[in-house]
Amino acid sequence: MSRDKLETAKIQLSQLQQSVFEDLGLSPILNEMSGDNVYLKQVVLKTWFTPMLSKSEIEYRQEAVADSFTHQSEINEIYQLVTQTVRRAREDYWTLSSGSASYRVISSARKIKNYLKYLNELMRFSNRHWNSKNFQDFFNNLDNVFSPAKMTDMNNVIDAILAENNQSYYVKLLDDFSSGIKDSEYNLKKDSVTKMVDSIRDHYEKKKSKFSVAERDDNSLNAITEYENFAKSALAIKIVNTANEFDNFFDQLKFQTAFLLGVVNLRSRLSKYVPITFPKVSDKTHIQELRNVTLQLHLGDKPAVGNDLTNSYLSLLIISGANQGGKTTMLRAIGQAQIMMTSGMFVVAKKYVSALHDGIYTHFKREEDSSLKIGKLENELKRMAMIVDVVTPSSLVLMNESFSSTNEYEGSQISAQIISGLVNSHITVVAVTHQYEFLKLLNLDHNIEALFLRPERKSNGNRSYKMLVGLPTKTSFGLDIFNKFFHDKPTSKLNT
Known part of the structure; x- marks a missing residue:
């Protein structure tokens, strides 16, 4: 419903905003849009009190709303799917704080694996004959960024990371204790998720070198752990950034579909004999x-x-x-x-x-x-x-x-x-x-x-x-x- 990312943080109404809410009698409208869903209430309030200030912005969102009226069941299904995705991904995410690069790699990889699973389910809505440019562009972008070939690559990378024992992922250790994965500056382009694959895909396929540490040699074990963190730091940055990118994507999708669902709810509560129009x-x-x-x-x-x-x-x-x-x-x-x-x-x-x-x-x-x-x-x-x-x-x-x-x-x-x-x-x-x-x-x-x-x-x-x-x-x-x-x-x- 927006060309740009929206602010999804919770809103706390100011004194003036609270007066507007009460004076205009908005509470019954909010209740019809959200029911008992606290998250929907927050989304509607946030959108009401973040006005759009251009004609083009308003018309763009109106197209998404109009499309939602003809796809009411799909909007509800997408919202439920996205809500489930966010909940499952974060339930499986290890939230304990740790400075270990291995810990961060494995924890974030588990989250990405969940997101990739639910992306496949989201893609099945792409052929539902959407009328608006909003939904057409959205699903076209998904098809491009998460094509079958790219999805296979991403799943292979994540599976390889998760398959290693002891949270270990083999990388080339250079003489300065860094890895062979270049830590290029992370950017937020629409295909940034797939860039992670390009930078690390070859490494889990390379021949692995092994060495042994004498039994009870604690100093060597501690040193190896420290070197491993050096080696995995660049990988950890990429994996964590990719997980964050997925977090932001699904947060946006949940917020925007929640508002569209609220508008659909309100329309269904109003009599069909009552005229409505887009301003x-x-x-x-x-x-x-x-x-x-x-x-x-x-x-x-x-x-x-x-x-x-x-x-x-x-x-x-x-x-x-x-x-x-x-x-x-x-x-x-x-x-x-x-x-x-x-x-x-x-x-x-x-x-x-x-x-x-x-x-x-x-x-x-x-x-x-x-x-x-x-x-x-x-x-x-x-x-x-x-x-x-x-x-x-x-x-x-x-x-x-x-x-x-x-x-x-x-x-x-x-x-x-x-x-x-x-x-x-x-x-x-x-x-x-x-x-x-x-x-x-x-x-x-x-x-x-x-x-x-x-x-x-x-x-x-x-x-x-x-x-x-x-x-x-x-x-x-x-x-x-x-x-x-x-x-x-x-x-x-x-x-x-």
Whole structure:
């Protein structure tokens, strides 16, 4: 799913990343992708929070994802095979620390032998009619590097090493106690594994010279052991480097197939009646029937309400209006779609065209927290300061009822100044707000061109959860909600 090697180390979410994860409601999506598999969860999180920043990278990964949809069983089988390969190879590897070259040669050779065995099993997937260049190139490279002839050579070398008694491998011992195997600089070219064969293949076939040591001659035995380490040092370096190359190869394969398996899992959990699409990168925004993935997973076969958004260049989107009209749901849908887009996934929409963002940050209102040692407003300001410290002109900031912990006038003043500063610094902002005063203050900045959406409200007060282009209203229609729960209730009960 990538032309380059990916960083596979575990990720520990930063405080800002953890806020994004919680604010956007990503936990149900992660659970559907990974199930109870802790490794899959780590891989998905790592990929989500390592965004791709070019159109070509995204399109390349999308091809692998699309191919995975038509080869779901193969992706699962490859992942299971690779997981088994890594586990078996490392279970049989001697992990005790030793300075002995013989020890390192034999231990690493055992690991390589395991890897070669499982490579043959991996190759059987090469003729499964893959559609993408990703998988075609991958299996073509395997066929080239591990052709039958080369596999025979490698197995012969490893078998010869493992067949010697006492962890001994005969090499030519020169007068400076080095071996005849040239210790050329190790490189990471795609055929580096086979270079080891070329450099040592002839040595195990050469005529061997032997000599005897007198019984109980401990000094001679110790000297021979020391000379043997000299002689085998170059071989040990090559064998260990080759084993490391296999480690890296299978670690990459496990990581990448794990993510593809996670995407396949998510697709299979979504109803076939729900539209999905692969996002396209463009400066212009064009979104049709975008759905909140978490909500859609909750609804099952019942399609969630989709929303549209079209704008030539989106710098500021303000969503305001009726209570419980779906404002926060759409805000989260935009954030989810951006994360899925920059990780090469599909999005739940009929069409999704958007600009790329190198980072997504969220600033949502928080409920009361008794563990806080500072006030809510101070906490909001500190969280915003953390965001301001790291944002770039390519970032996306999602704000949900920010600075509503103080009165409307002060909150509006703070919101207007911060959002103006962000937008004028070329940072894209999407904000949900009830602060009508803030909207008036924002209009004073003539450098800002905002797009306004508000939830559709029927004449009877019902919400359709559709977002319409329109200027904010002065009321959030909270009375609609009151009437929904207390209409026709006895007055005495209300007083109670």
